[in-house]
Amino acid sequence: MLCAVLFALVTWQVAAGGPLLALDERLGRAVFRPHTPSVIAEAGADLGAMVPALPVLAAALCWSGWLGHARWRGRRQGDEGAPPGARPRWWLPPLVAVAAMTAVPALVVPLKLWIARPGPLGPAENYGWYPSGHAATAAVAYGAALLLLLPHLRRALVRRTAVVCVVLLNLWVGAGLVRRGYHWPLDVVGSWFLCGLLLWGVACAVRWSTASRDTGEAPEAGADPEGGTDPEGGTDPEGGTDPDTGADPKTGADPKTGADPDTGTAPDSREN
Template identity: 40%
Template structure:
């Protein structure tokens, strides 16, 4: 929890934690770059993408009852839904950490806000550069709208994922922590699944946005590690040289 001091045997050091998060970020960036290249170059991987898409569509046609639920899941990627959730988490945790007098209380909320700001920037730039056709088609959208990567997937994943990261240190009780730690990834997987199910995106559009999410949330997690380290650091000024 925020402000908890003392080292726990077996825990990773600060450097090790940052190294793990840095590695995750690099892997996410590499996955995003490879998928972008594959989609741009075409070939066998894109044909496989089409076969996966057609399997989703055949399955959706065979199970129409899931359609309504899938469409509601897709709406979680709307900016009007996802961003307010993150803003509430940013404001709430910033207020709680500042009230508790924690050092660097502003760092995790600021990192989460920056991650959310980067989503439309990166997604728009890549969409305009790749200009991928709509799902199942080979001709780009005449309006100029690109489908790679999925903006709804990136928006929901970064917003809900960052909100969960911010709230997790403040959660009280095992059930609350379990909902945040396990329920959030399952929800984000369901949103991406629904976007393909409803024929809004190619599977690789969603997969690329998940890779981008790994990059951005690794930064948020690193900010939390640094803030927690500052909160756990002993107050050197509280001890005099003669204290035993």
């Protein structure tokens, strides 16, 4: 919800020409260096293009899907001590990640056409510069890839390192876009807020899939969850009686007549 509120605030300031817009353009002109060659800034801006971002996401989709399916098959066969009746939801996070990536152009392009904000290098034909498509592509592609792979990374240090690398990568992309004059700072920040909503959906799918995999339990073999009887021993765990004959499994006596199954006589007749 916080990302939605911040995105609405930034979009309102850009569309209405609010006071935040003047500060944004002043900061952008201070950072913008069109005549200074910067290989690092240009490389960062290029990382937000479809060509490097989509293959990274595709590789993460394939890897996480393969690991999730393999783990589910192992659990069905009783491996790792997991219940064989767990429902397969390994496909959910990759599916939501693909939907989030597909939503990027579906959301960014109409906003560009509607707001039509001129860029640092001047207005563009038929569309504007807010929000940044490159920043949105990088945020969703690399962010979704991280969320898909985190459940499969066992060491905490590796997970923390991966998170830091993805955050720094997106900062590099945003700084490169502003430095080279392709976008204003608010173009990049607005894209990050918008993509925060999309990545929240991917995170929820990953959490739901992981929780269902870890907490899914099936009844133990040989136990009837309703009647409380053991199919192998045929005994009632509470009453200790045979559910078919009603006999006591320890003495073998009939609970109604008290007859001994070996002699067929009741205790009173043996005394007389």
